[in-house]
Amino acid sequence: MTADDESLTRSERRRRSDAAILKxxxxxFAEVGFERTTIRAVAARAGIDPALVMQHYGSKQGLFAAAxxxxxxxxxxxxxxxxxxxxxxxDDLLELFEGGDREAAVALLRNCLTHPGAGRQLRDxxxxxxxxxxxxxxxxxxxxxxxxxxxxxxxxxxLTRYLLEVPAxxxxxxxxxxxxxxxxxxxLVDPPSVQPPPAADQPPAQQD
Amino acid sequence: MTADDESLTRSERRRRSDAAILKxxxxxFAEVGFERTTIRAVAARAGIDPALVMQHYGSKQGLFAAAxxxxxxxxxxxxxxxxxxxxxxxDDLLELFEGGDREAAVALLRNCLTHPGAGRQLRDxxxxxxxxxxxxxxxxxxxxxxxxxxxxxxxxxxLTRYLLEVPAxxxxxxxxxxxxxxxxxxxLVDPPSVQPPPAADQPPAQQD
DNA sequence: CAGATGGGTCAACGGCTGTAGAGTGAATCG
DNA sequence: CGATTCACTCTACAGCCGTTGACCCATCTG
Numbered sequence: 184m185t186a187d188d189e190s191l192t193r194s195e196r197r198r199r200s201d202a203a204i205l206k207x208x209x210x211x212f213a214e215v216g217f218e219r220t221t222i223r224a225v226a227a228r229a230g231i232d233p234a235l236v237m238q239h240y241g242s243k244q245g246l247f248a249a250a251x252x253x254x255x256x257x258x259x260x261x262x263x264x265x266x267x268x269x270x271x272x273x274d275d276l277l278e279l280f281e282g283g284d285r286e287a288a289v290a291l292l293r294n295c296l297t298h299p300g301a302g303r304q305l306r307d308x309x310x311x312x313x314x315x316x317x318x319x320x321x322x323x324x325x326x327x328x329x330x331x332x333x334x335x336x337x338x339x340x341x342l343t344r345y346l347l348e349v350p351a352x353x354x355x356x357x358x359x360x361x362x363x364x365x366x367x368x369x370x371l372v373d374p375p376s377v378q379p380p381p382a383a384d385q386p387p388a389q390q391d
Numbered sequence: 392m393t394a395d396d397e398s399l400t401r402s403e404r405r406r407r408s409d410a411a412i413l414k415x416x417x418x419x420f421a422e423v424g425f426e427r428t429t430i431r432a433v434a435a436r437a438g439i440d441p442a443l444v445m446q447h448y449g450s451k452q453g454l455f456a457a458a459x460x461x462x463x464x465x466x467x468x469x470x471x472x473x474x475x476x477x478x479x480x481x482d483d484l485l486e487l488f489e490g491g492d493r494e495a496a497v498a499l500l501r502n503c504l505t506h507p508g509a510g511r512q513l514r515d516x517x518x519x520x521x522x523x524x525x526x527x528x529x530x531x532x533x534x535x536x537x538x539x540x541x542x543x544x545x546x547x548x549x550l551t552r553y554l555l556e557v558p559a560x561x562x563x564x565x566x567x568x569x570x571x572x573x574x575x576x577x578x579l580v581d582p583p584s585v586q587p588p589p590a591a592d593q594p595p596a597q598q599d
Numbered sequence: 600c601a602g603a604t605g606g607g608t609c610a611a612c613g614g615c616t617g618t619a620g621a622g623t624g625a626a627t628c629g
Numbered sequence: 630c631g632a633t634t635c636a637c638t639c640t641a642c643a644g645c646c647g648t649t650g651a652c653c654c655a656t657c658t659g
Contacts, residue, residue, distance in 0.1 A: 193636065196636065197636065215505075216426075223616080232639080234637080235638080237618065237619080296500070297423075297425075327559045332572065351522075359533065359536060362582075363533065363536065400657090401606065404606065431645090439607075439608090440607065440609080441647090443606080451648095
C-alpha cells in the first residue's frame with residue numbers, strides 16, 4: 184500500500200495490515216452496511232488477501248464488532264452540569280460526526296436497525312449507559328425517561344443530518360443547530376412540570 | 392392456508408395469494424430487514440411457491456417497494472394548527488405504530504439506513520414532503536429547518552421506542568410521552584426567538 | 600365439450616458468499 | 630547457519646441466494 188513492504192519487522196507488518204483491514208472495514212460498514220460488505224471487498228480495499236481478514240478477526244462478526252463502535256468520549260458528558268448539558272451534548276455529537284474518525288461511529292449507526300448486535304450495542308452502551316449518567320443530572324420525576332428521550336432526540340438529529348441527509352438539517356450550520364436544538368433539549372432537562380432550580384419563577388434575572 | 396382452496400374463482404385466488412405474499416413480506420422486511428429476508432422465506436410464510444412471488448412482483452426490489460411504505464395519513468397533520476401540532480403529530484406517530492397495520496411502516500423504518508431506496512423514500516416522501524406542509528404552520532425564520540428538526544425528533548422517538556426498544560421509552564405510557572415530548576416539539580414550533588402568538592396564558596410580559 | 604388462459608408448482612442454473620486448509624517464503628531465533 | 634515461526638497467499642468447498650423456464654391442471658371461453 185505505502186512505499187516499502189520491505190524492511191519491515193514482522194510485528195510491524197502485522198500491525199500495519201491489521202490497521203489497514205480495520206480502516207477498510209469501518210469505511211465499508213459505514214458506507215453500505217453489514218450485509219452488503221463482503222470480506223473480499225474489505226480485503227481488496229486494504230490491499231491484502233481475503234483469508235488474512237479471517238486470520239486476524241476470526242469471522243465477519245468479529246470484524247464488525249471491532250469496527251463498529253461509539254468513538255465519542257463519555258467523559259465530557261459526565262462532567263456537564265444540568266445547565267450546560269444541551270450545549271455540551273450537541274457539541275459532542277457534531278464533533279464526533281465531523282471529526283476525523285467518524286467511520287466507526289457511522290458504522291454503528293448505519294447498522295443499528297438491521298444488525299442485532301449493533302442495535303443492542305447502541306441501545307445498551309450508548310443510549311442506556313449514557314442515560315444512567317445523564318439521569319444523575321436531572322432533577323424531578325421521570326428522570327430516566329427524560330434522559331432516554333434526550334438520547335432519542337440527539338439520535339434523530341444525528342441520523343437525519345449524517346445518514347439520511349435530510350436537506351436543511353444536513354446543510355445547517357453549527358450555530359443554527361445550537362440555537363434551535365438547545366431549547367429542545369432544555370425542555371427535557373427542565374420540563375415544565377419542574378421548576379428550574381429552586382430559584383425564582385422565570386423572570387429575566389439570568390446568571391451563569 | 393384457510394379452509395377451502397376449492398370453489399374459488401381465478402381472480403379471487405390471485406387476490407388472495409397476492410395479499411398473503413404482501414403480508415408475509417411486510418412482516419419479514421419489518422422483522423429482519425431487506426437483506427436477511429429471502430424470497431423463499433416470504434413464500435414459505437405465505438404458504439406458496441417462491442417462483443410465484445417473482446411472477447407477482449417481478450423482483451425482490453419490486454416486492455420491497457410494494458411492502459415498505461408509510462401508512463400514516465398526511466391529512467391529519469396538514470389540518471393541524473400551529474397550536475395543536477405537537478399533540479397531533481405525537482398522536483399520529485403512536486397510532487401508526489401501535490395500530491393494526493404497522494408492519495409496512497416498520498419495514499420502511501427498519502431499512503431506511505441500509506437500503507438506499509428506503510432511505511430515499513423516508514427522506515423525500517415522509518420527512519421532506521411533510522416538512523413542506525408543516526413549514527406552512529410555522530412562523531418566523533428557519534421554518535424549513537425547524538420543520539425538519541421536528542421530523543428528526545419524532546423519528547428519534549419512533550426508532551428508540553419501536554425498533555431499538557430503549558427500555559424506558561418503550562415502556563412509557565402515552566400520557567407520559569405527551570407530557571414530556573409536547574414541550575419539546577413546541578420548542579421548535581415556537582422557538583424562543585419568536586414571540587409565541589400575541590401572548591395569552593404565558594406568565595406576563597416576557598421580552599428580549 | 601374442446602381449446603385457450605393463466606395461476607401455481609417444480610427443478611435447476613449461475614453467481615456470490617463466508618470460511619477452511621494446505622502451502623510459501625521471509626523474518627526470527629538458538 | 631540451520632531450524633522454526635508466522636504473516637501471508639492460493640485454491641477450493643459447501644451453501645444459500647435471486648431468478649428463470651418448462652411444466653401441470655383448474656378455470657374460463659366459444
